[in-house]
Amino acid sequence: MTKLHCISLPTPFPVGPVNVYLAEGEPLTLIDTGPKTEATRAALSQELARLGHNLADLKQIILTHHHVDHLGLAGEIAAQSYAKIFAHPYNLPWLHDYASTRKHHAQFYRGFWKQNGVPQELIERMLYLGEALTQFRDSHLPVQPLPEGREIHFAGCDWSVYHTPGHAGGLICLWHAQSRTLISNDHILKNISSNPILEPPMSGEATRPQRLRDYLREMNRMAELNPQIAYTGHGEAVRNVRELVARRVAFHHRRADAILSALGARTMSLWELTQELFPALTNDADFFLAISEVQGHLDLLQNDQRIVETFHGEKVLWKRPT
Ligand SMILES: [Zn+2]
Known part of the structure; x- marks a missing residue:
């Protein structure tokens, strides 16, 4: 394998710096780009120059997912370098037409949060947060699909x-079997469990995906590969992937138990449970994440038949089965 450099870039977001990866050799490849800010752009150019390259030399950009902290600079880098951009097909609506995809998501969130008891003023404020992120990315990126099963060449080998x-x-995660190297980006992080962010039903489907269940299943799948190292999207690389994944999975099962005991014999909404579980929150972005987190655990509990969904008019409530 030729050199894979981790470059930490500043972001204006609470998550702190984001890692992008420069893979030397042909084609010169950048995995994620960081958000579209002056500080990120300057830091990336400087790091590339230090390594003897510049943005215009890039031939390939791989985007790990559609979140703004990972991809905001992709459009302008591709415009300078003619680099091809790749991402999993699920991201394409976000990348090809951000404005209408965001509108579609906003509509889903508005309805979902309302149904789950979130106060109207908070709904408006959380929707505004999404709008405010628009400035850190481009609306239309010329992206090519990179589905599971495909191999992609960079750093001198096929991934x-x-x-x-x-x-x-x-x-997506990228895997090089021979060296047992995983580029896990936000799927496996060293110090935090990634938020299973709520998403609307995928196109052609009627129900919302259950992202925490997906997350646990896919963490186990990556642990089964037994990576010797996982390069992350934020913070340090992980060397004990199997152990870390086992700890994360156990943590989520404990949190599900905690939610079940908070519920007790009551009938409660997602919003009421979120407030009980996270009583100290004041920041709208944290509310957004906490609601996704609690819903993820309600999905786990419901799937294990430890709670059932019940309706009060339009409103969704949760209780233990009788
Ligand atoms: Zn992310």
Whole structure:
């Protein structure tokens, strides 16, 4: 394998810096780009220059998922370098037409949150957050699909693409079997469990995907590969992937148990449970993540038949089965 450089770039988001990866050799490849900000652009150019390259030399950009902290600079880099951009097909609506995809998601969130008891003012504020992210990315990216099963060449070798939904529906991991190297990006992070962000039903489907269940299944699938290292989207690389995944899975089962005991004998909405589980939240972005997190655990509990969904008019409530 030729050199794979981890480059940490600043972002304006609470998550802190994001990691992108420069793979030397042919084709010169960048995995993720960071958001579209002046500081990120300057840091990326500087790091590339230090390694003896510049943005215009890039031939290939692989985007790990559609979140803005990972891809905002892709459009302008591709415009300078004529690099081809690849991403899992699930991301294509986001990347080809951001404005209408965001509108579709906003419509879903508005209805879902309302049905689950979230106060109207908070709904409006959380929707505004989504709007505010628009400035950090381009609306139309010329992206080519990179589905699971495909191999892609960079860093002097062929990498297998794994589709690992959970944190995001279109997230991919890249795997080099010979060196047992995984580029896990936000799927496996060293210090935090990624949020299983709520997403609307996929096109042609009637029900919402259950992203925490996807996340746990796909973490186990990556652990089964037994990577000797996983390069992450934020923070340090992970060397003990199997052990970390076992800990993460156990953590989520414990959190599901905690939600079940908070529910007790009551009948409660997602919003009421979120407030009980996370009483100290004040920031709208944290509310957004906490609601996704609790819904993910309600999905686990429902799937294990430990809770049932019940309706009060339009409103969704949860209780233990009788
Ligand atoms: Zn992400």
